Amino acid sequence: MNQPKRYLDIVLDIRKMINQENIRPGDRIPSERELAERLKVGRSTIREALRSLELLGLIETRRGEGTFLSDHRNHQLVEVLSTFILQDNQSQEDVQETRKIHELSAIRSICQNDATSQLSVWDSFSKCLTDEEGFLRSDFIRELMVLSGNRLSLKIWILLEQYSGHPYKGRISSDETMMIKNILAAIRQQDADKAAAALTGWIDWLQKENEENDHNS
Amino acid sequence: MNQPKRYLDIVLDIRKMINQENIRPGDRIPSERELAERLKVGRSTIREALRSLELLGLIETRRGEGTFLSDHRNHQLVEVLSTFILQDNQSQEDVQETRKIHELSAIRSICQNDATSQLSVWDSFSKCLTDEEGFLRSDFIRELMVLSGNRLSLKIWILLEQYSGHPYKGRISSDETMMIKNILAAIRQQDADKAAAALTGWIDWLQKENEENDHNS
DNA sequence: TTTTTGAAAGTGGTCTGACCACTTATGTTC
DNA sequence: GAACATAAGTGGTCAGACCACTTTCAAAAA
Incomplete structure (x- = not known):
């Protein structure tokens, strides 16, 4: 049953969570460890989902502080895409x-x-x-x-x-x-x-x- | 001094590698373990870079087979972005x-x-x-x-x-x-x-x- | 000989636990 | 009250271990 990518589900779960808890751009989202526990997956899986969202410019991570919902106007994807x-x-x-x-x-x-x-x-x-x-x-x-x-x-x-x-x-x-x-x-x-x-x-x-x-x- | 994201460097390294080794769309790129060894980073770091590229539709991963360079026409980027x-x-x-x-x-x-x-x-x-x-x-x-x-x-x-x-x-x-x-x-x-x-x-x-x-x- | 089978190797997918580097909060001392 | 030191929390990274799956190829069967 080629179990399709777990981290993609996580991406959607996170989005749902942001919706339900009314997290606004600039707000902090739960920590990686908390997300892992709540969604019952390993932290590495959470991180793979977060890194994807980060590259898209949808979130912003700051070491020692946390992960924040970005006001996705950054269009950061352009930079990466352009190199390709x-x-x-x-x-x-x-x-x-x-x-x-x-x-x-x-x-x-x-x-x-x-x-x-x-x-x-x-x-x-x-x-x-x-x-x-x-x-x-x-x-x-x-x-x-x-x-x-x-x-x-x-x-x-x-x-x-x-x-x-x-x-x-x-x-x-x-x-x-x-x-x-x-x-x-x-x-x-x-x-x-x-x-x-x-x-x-x-x-x-x-x-x-x-x-x-x-x-x- | 806020160490800049390692996985972003990896993204660029992979791009460079694709260029140098003349990997064309559809071809296989080196395995995660090989990339980790060659770039001297942990496999998880490699994976974070690859997951990002996958979400962008730049690569395609098939369990048991490998990771392949895609001809950037993938849809999931649109799906995820549109929900966000x-x-x-x-x-x-x-x-x-x-x-x-x-x-x-x-x-x-x-x-x-x-x-x-x-x-x-x-x-x-x-x-x-x-x-x-x-x-x-x-x-x-x-x-x-x-x-x-x-x-x-x-x-x-x-x-x-x-x-x-x-x-x-x-x-x-x-x-x-x-x-x-x-x-x-x-x-x-x-x-x-x-x-x-x-x-x-x-x-x-x-x-x-x-x-x-x-x-x- | 040809075909089938099955074990082994290789790959991505995931989890765990352990550090490190950094920020913030907390409490202690002056 | 202010300055400092410590602890707690967070993201960043690594290593190792399994699992599920595909391919390969040699041994076994036809």
């Missing part, structure tokens, strides 16, 4: 392009925000531009991703940015200031197509820049 | 939206292909439409993702599609045939904006459809 997905996808082009996909979608999304959100967006960016000292390209793009409001997309972008060799390292040059101002202007006008085009221009320009640097070095 | 996470609106919306991002980018990319590629695209889709029996919505969208040529984007999409509860299950109804024809027409005209708009229409229509079904059941 990207393993055979050495095609750098795919990574670059996918990163661009998320960036362009983000700026389009921002353009479609309502006016009040629009205002805060403007604030964030113009503050960045005036602060000439130490403001990096990656900060600008990251701000873009954050403001789009899609946290999953942000997480994916962070990973892709790392995997594609940090294309946005370095400070914003005076040449680029104009491009960025064009991007901001398009956002202000809520013109998604124009903003996307302007951003594409900057990204491609940067990429060419990076390639030249790679050649020289 | 379905309540959380924000993250669900993020997943849906991110999936849509990849779909729209794919269709835009296809529209920008050259004429010869365009032709084969047309072939693939029209063959799907004439084959009325058993042609599923997911097949159409998947074909879209494949034809875009970005394999990384395709892989991410597959995961998101599972993670968001298989929104494209079911056959294409006669109502939808018209929408799809509009999409194909836009592709033929290489009009990216039009194609994206048409696809958005279909996706949103489908989403509304799914929500109604959920209410009824």
